[in-house]
Amino acid sequence: MLLSIIKKNNFVQNYLKMWPFVKPIWFISLLSLVIGVPIGSLDATIALFLKPYTDLVIVSNNAQAPWYLPFLIVGFTIIQGVLLYLSAFLTAYAGGKLNLNVKEALYNKLLSLDPKYYDEQNSGRILMRFSSDADLACSGLLSNLKNLVTRVCSTLSLLCVLIYTSWQLSIIAIIILAITVAPLTTVRRLLKKIIAKNTDVISTINTKYNETYSGNRTILAYNLQDTQRNSFIMNLNEIFKLSVKMVKRTAWISPFMHFSVSIGISLTIAYGSWLIVQGTITAGDFVSFLAALLMMYTPLKAMGNTIVNIQQGFLAIERIYDILDIEPDIQNSPEALKITNFDHAIKFQNVNFSYREGIPVLHDFSLEIKKNESIALVGNSGGGKSTIVSLLPRFYDIQSGAITIDGNNIKNIEIEALRSQITIVFQDNFLFNGTIRDNILLGKANATEEEIRQAIKAAYLDEFIAELENGLDTPIGERGNLLSGGQKQRVAIARAFLRNSPILILDEATSALDNKSEAIVQKAIENLMANKTVIIIAHRLSTIKNVDKIAFIQEGSLAEFGTHNELMNIKNGHYKTLYNLQFKSNTASAYDEE
Numbered sequence: 001m002l003l004s005i006i007k008k009n010n011f012v013q014n015y016l017k018m019w020p021f022v023k024p025i026w027f028i029s030l031l032s033l034v035i036g037v038p039i040g041s042l043d044a045t046i047a048l049f050l051k052p053y054t055d056l057v058i059v060s061n062n063a064q065a066p067w068y069l070p071f072l073i074v075g076f077t078i079i080q081g082v083l084l085y086l087s088a089f090l091t092a093y094a095g096g097k098l099n100l101n102v103k104e105a106l107y108n109k110l111l112s113l114d115p116k117y118y119d120e121q122n123s124g125r126i127l128m129r130f131s132s133d134a135d136l137a138c139s140g141l142l143s144n145l146k147n148l149v150t151r152v153c154s155t156l157s158l159l160c161v162l163i164y165t166s167w168q169l170s171i172i173a174i175i176i177l178a179i180t181v182a183p184l185t186t187v188r189r190l191l192k193k194i195i196a197k198n199t200d201v202i203s204t205i206n207t208k209y210n211e212t213y214s215g216n217r218t219i220l221a222y223n224l225q226d227t228q229r230n231s232f233i234m235n236l237n238e239i240f241k242l243s244v245k246m247v248k249r250t251a252w253i254s255p256f257m258h259f260s261v262s263i264g265i266s267l268t269i270a271y272g273s274w275l276i277v278q279g280t281i282t283a284g285d286f287v288s289f290l291a292a293l294l295m296m297y298t299p300l301k302a303m304g305n306t307i308v309n310i311q312q313g314f315l316a317i318e319r320i321y322d323i324l325d326i327e328p329d330i331q332n333s334p335e336a337l338k339i340t341n342f343d344h345a346i347k348f349q350n351v352n353f354s355y356r357e358g359i360p361v362l363h364d365f366s367l368e369i370k371k372n373e374s375i376a377l378v379g380n381s382g383g384g385k386s387t388i389v390s391l392l393p394r395f396y397d398i399q400s401g402a403i404t405i406d407g408n409n410i411k412n413i414e415i416e417a418l419r420s421q422i423t424i425v426f427q428d429n430f431l432f433n434g435t436i437r438d439n440i441l442l443g444k445a446n447a448t449e450e451e452i453r454q455a456i457k458a459a460y461l462d463e464f465i466a467e468l469e470n471g472l473d474t475p476i477g478e479r480g481n482l483l484s485g486g487q488k489q490r491v492a493i494a495r496a497f498l499r500n501s502p503i504l505i506l507d508e509a510t511s512a513l514d515n516k517s518e519a520i521v522q523k524a525i526e527n528l529m530a531n532k533t534v535i536i537i538a539h540r541l542s543t544i545k546n547v548d549k550i551a552f553i554q555e556g557s558l559a560e561f562g563t564h565n566e567l568m569n570i571k572n573g574h575y576k577t578l579y580n581l582q583f584k585s586n587t588a589s590a591y592d593e594e
C-alpha cells in the first residue's frame with residue numbers, strides 16, 4: 001500500500017531520485033535538518049518557565065524560588081544562538097555541495113544531448129533549467145526544509161506545553177491549529193501551473209537577453225529597438241501578471257491563519273478565565289498556555305511561506321528530472337568498434353532520412369567516397385547537402401539504409417572514435433572565448449609549439465599573428481568577435497590542421513567571405529585538403545575546381561555524379577545548367593582558366 005503510494009507520487013519519486021546527489025553528503029544534510037529540532041524545541045522552554053514564575057512570584061508573592069529563571073532563559077537563548085549559527089553553516093555547506101553535484105550532472109547531460117534536442121530548445125530555457133532550477137532545488141530546498149523542521153519542532157514543543165499546562169484548553173488550540181494549517185495542503189496545486197508558466201516566460205526573457213547580445217548588430221542595422229523593446233515589455237508584463245496571480249492565489253493563506261489564530265486566542269482567554277475561576281487551572285498555567293499559544297503563531301505563520309518555497313523547490317526537482325531522464329537517441333551500441341583509422345571508403349547506401357516524421361529530406365540516397373578522393377556536393381538550396389554531411393558524424397541517425405566507413409556501419413562504431421576521424425569546417429565556425437592559442441589547441445590539446453607554428457603557417461595566419469602585440473596569446477572575445485570573418489575562418493582552419501583527421505568536411509567554408517578574404521582562406525583550405533578524403537559543400541562552383549568528383553543533390557536524392565567534364569556532357573543536366581548560370585557572364589570560367 002505504502003509502496004504503491006510512493007510509486008504513484010511523483011513528488012516522493014523525484015525526492016527519492018535526489019538520493020544519489022544527497023548520498024555523498026547525507027550526514028551533513030541530515031545534521032543540518034536535525035539541528036532544527038533543538039532550535040525549534042527550545043522555544044517551548046520560555047513559555048514553560050512562565051508557569052512557576054507566575055504562580056510563585058506574581059500569585060504567591062514568593063520572590064526567592066524562581067531566581068534562576070531569567071538566567072535559564074538567557075542560557076537557553078545563547079544555546080539556541082550557537083545552534084542557529086551551526087545550522088546556517090551546515091545548510092549552506094550541504095546545499096552548496098548538492099547544488100554542485102546536480103549542476104555537474106545537468107551539464108553532463110547537456111553535453112550528451114543530440115543536436116535534435118538543441119534544435120527544439122531556446123538558449124533562455126537551457127539557462128533557466130540548467131542553472132536556476134538547480135539553485136532552487138538544492139540550496140533553496142535544503143534551507144527551506146531546515147526552516148520547516150525548526151518550525152514544526154517549535155510548534156510541536158509549544159503544543160506539548162499547551163497540553164502540559166491545560167488539556168482542556170489544548171483541545172480548542174488543536175482544533176484551531178488544524179483549521180489554520182489546512183489551506184497549506186492546497187498550495188502545491190494552486191502554484192504548479194503558475195510556476196510552470198512563469199518558468200517559460202523567464203526562459204523567453206533570458207533568450208531575449210541572449211539575442212540582444214548576439215544579434216545586436218542586426219538590431220541596430222534594422223532599427224529593431226522598438227520591436228525588441230515591445231516584445232520584452234510584453235514578457236515583463238506577463239511575469240508581472242503571473243506574480244500578481246500567484247499572490248492572489250496564496251496571499252489569503254496568511255491573513256486566514258492570522259484570523260483563525262486570533263479566534264483561538266479569544267476562545268482561550270474566555271474559556272481559560274472560566275477554568276481559573278473554577279480552580280481547574282492556576283494563573284501560572286494560564287499565562288504559560290497563553291504565551292505558548294502566542295509563540296506558536298510565529299512559526300505557524302512562517303510555515304505557510306516555507307511550504308510555498310518547498311513546493312517550488314520540489315517542482316524544480318521535477319523539472320530537473322525531466323531533463324536528467326532524457327536519453328539521447330544517439331548512443332554507442334554495446335559492442336561498438338573503436339576504429340583508429342580510415343583506409344578504404346565511405347558509403348551512403350539507400351539512405352532515407354527526415355528530421356520530422358512525415359517530412360522526408362533524403363530519399364534513397366547513395367554515394368561512395370573513396371579514400372583521398374575529394375567530392376563536392378552541389379545543388380539547389382534546401383536540397384539536403386548539409387544534412388548529408390551531418391549524418392556522417394552521427395549528429396542525427398538515419399531512418400533506413402546504411403552509412404559505412406570501411407564497411408563498418410557507423411551505428412556500430414564508437415561515437416567518439418567515429419568523430420575523431422572527421423573534421424568539419426563550417427561557414428561560421430564557433431570560436432570560444434579565450435586566446436587564439438586556446439582556440440587552435442582545441443584541435444589537439446597536447447600539440448607542440450612546432451606543430452602550432454606549422455598549423456598557423458598552413459592556415460596563412462602567421463603574418464597576422466606576428467603583427468599582434470601578444471601574438472598567439474591575443475584574446476579574441478566571445479565567439480571570436482574581435483577578429484574579421486576571414487581571420488576567424490583561418491583560426492578554425494589552423495584548429496582543423498592540428499586535429500589532422502583523415503576525413504575533412506567543408507560546409508560552405510568560404511561562402512561568407514569577400515573575394516579578398518576568400519582567396520586567402522581558399523589557399524589555406526587547399527593546404528588543409530592535402531592527403532585527406534574531402535567532402536565539400538559549395539554554392540560557388542569556383543571554389544570546387546580541384547575536386548575529383550561532383551555530386552548534384554536534387555531534393556534529397558543524388559541527381560548526377562561524375563567529374564566536371566562528365567557532368568558538363570549531360571545535355572540539359574542540372575550541373576551544367578547551374579554552371580552556365582554562374583559563369584554565364586564570365587568569358588573564361590574557373591575551369592577554363594586551368
Ligand SMILES: Nc1ncnc2c1ncn2[C@@H]1O[C@H](COP(=O)(O)OP(=O)(O)OP(=O)(O)O)[C@@H](O)[C@H]1O
Binds near residue numbers: 355379383388
Ligand atoms: N535541424 C533541422 N530540423 C528540421 N529540418 C531541417 C533541419 N535542418 C535542415 N532542415 C530541413 O531539411 C532540408 C534540407 O536542408 P539542408 O540544410 O540539408 O539543405 P542544403 O542543401 O544544405 O541547403 P543550403 O544549400 O541552403 O544550405 C530543408 O528543407 C531544411 O528546411
